[in-house]
Amino acid sequence: MRVAVAGASGRMGRELIDAVLQAPDLSLAVALDRAGSPGLGQDAGAFLGQHTGVVITDDPAALADADCLIDFTRPEGTLAHLAACVEHATNVVIGTTGFDDAGKAAIAQAAQRIGVVFAPNMSVGVNTTLKLLELAARMLPDYDVEVFEAHHRKKVDAPSGTALKMGEVVAQARGKSLDDVADWARHGHTGEREPGRIGFSVVRGGDIVGDHTVFFCGTGERIEITHRSSSRANYAQGSLRAVRYLAGHAPGLFDMQQVLGLDG
Numbered sequence: 001m002r003v004a005v006a007g008a009s010g011r012m013g014r015e016l017i018d019a020v021l022q023a024p025d026l027s028l029a030v031a032l033d034r035a036g037s038p039g040l041g042q043d044a045g046a047f048l049g050q051h052t053g054v055v056i057t058d059d060p061a062a063l064a065d066a067d068c069l070i071d072f073t074r075p076e077g078t079l080a081h082l083a084a085c086v087e088h089a090t091n092v093v094i095g096t097t098g099f100d101d102a103g104k105a106a107i108a109q110a111a112q113r114i115g116v117v118f119a120p121n122m123s124v125g126v127n128t129t130l131k132l133l134e135l136a137a138r139m140l141p142d143y144d145v146e147v148f149e150a151h152h153r154k155k156v157d158a159p160s161g162t163a164l165k166m167g168e169v170v171a172q173a174r175g176k177s178l179d180d181v182a183d184w185a186r187h188g189h190t191g192e193r194e195p196g197r198i199g200f201s202v203v204r205g206g207d208i209v210g211d212h213t214v215f216f217c218g219t220g221e222r223i224e225i226t227h228r229s230s231s232r233a234n235y236a237q238g239s240l241r242a243v244r245y246l247a248g249h250a251p252g253l254f255d256m257q258q259v260l261g262l263d264g
């Protein structure tokens with residue numbers, strides 16, 4: 001299967017190129033970076049000391065040569081690539097976070113024409129953690145829930161897409177919409193905590209790959225469900241599973257719970 005990688009010079013782009021080059025059933029067909037990127041014109045494997053013959057381009061028309069794009073960039077980049085994927089009937093795995101409602105609607109619309117996997121976290125561990133959260137939320141309806149996340153200093157969106165998803169899973173298990181119960185930040189004289197709210201807190205610093213903890217705080221006890229990433233390899237491997245999943249499915253919008261068979 002011919003795979004394209006967007007954001008080829010980014011942290012995830014490089015992790016993905018490495019993973020695709022090592023996968024016997026996949027070939028790297030296209031590598032995209034944005035206009036003005038210093039990577040343009042270089043071999044996509046140069047950072048590994050490898051010659052792949054795939055030159056990094058900023059032309060989304062190159063997506064005609066790929067069966068599936070893996071896109072971990074920024075919302076505006078992903079949406080531009082998505083339009084080219086629809087034009088060329090190329091499936092897409094979207095790992096980018098930070099979309100607004102209009103961006104999410106554009107993704108859903110594209111998924112009527114092509115296969116799309118869209119998930120804020122591709123790791124098997126995080127997706128298993130989401131199932132644990134669903135169980136805990138159902139078993140502990142009166143416990144106070146707080147979502148904590150920590151990431152590297154270069155991350156541009158907050159809370160992380162994964163933290164938002166964790167909050168949504170808990171809210172949904174309690175029959176609520178996250179927007180109605182979220183406390184995004186606290187400062188000053190906040191008053192006592194209101195029952196049923198879901199609080200968020202965020203750390204940014206250094207090279208933290210990605211930590212998430214959800215606290216279920218009751219009276220006399222608390223449960224902390226934590227996932228920590230120590231490398232980006234799991235995000236890349238999950239993305240490759242998503243590429244293979246799309247090859248066996250008709251157009252539609254899927255998430256990693258479906259790819260991993262955790263949606264039952």
Ligand SMILES: NC(=O)C1=CN([C@@H]2O[C@H](COP(=O)(O)OP(=O)(O)OC[C@H]3O[C@@H](n4cnc5c(N)ncnc54)[C@H](OP(=O)(O)O)[C@@H]3O)[C@@H](O)[C@H]2O)C=CC1
Binds near residue numbers: 036038
């Ligand atoms: N779903 C998941 O499992 C995971 C999701 N992510 C998400 O993936 C995204 C990327 O993360 P990361 O790799 O760390 O970020 P980086 O900043 O390291 O890489 C982003 C890449 O996208 C490029 N880019 C930026 N803007 C555009 C644009 N408008 N059009 C095209 N390309 C663009 C950047 O180019 P340039 O450097 O020139 O700006 C860079 O090559 C984030 O949204 C992050 O939250 C990250 C890890 C796991």
Ligand SMILES: O=C(O)C1=N[C@H](C(=O)O)C[C@H](O)C1
Binds near residue numbers: 097120162163210
């Ligand atoms: O930007 C990152 O690095 C990450 N982003 C994703 C998110 O926003 O949840 C996934 C992971 O936590 C790493």
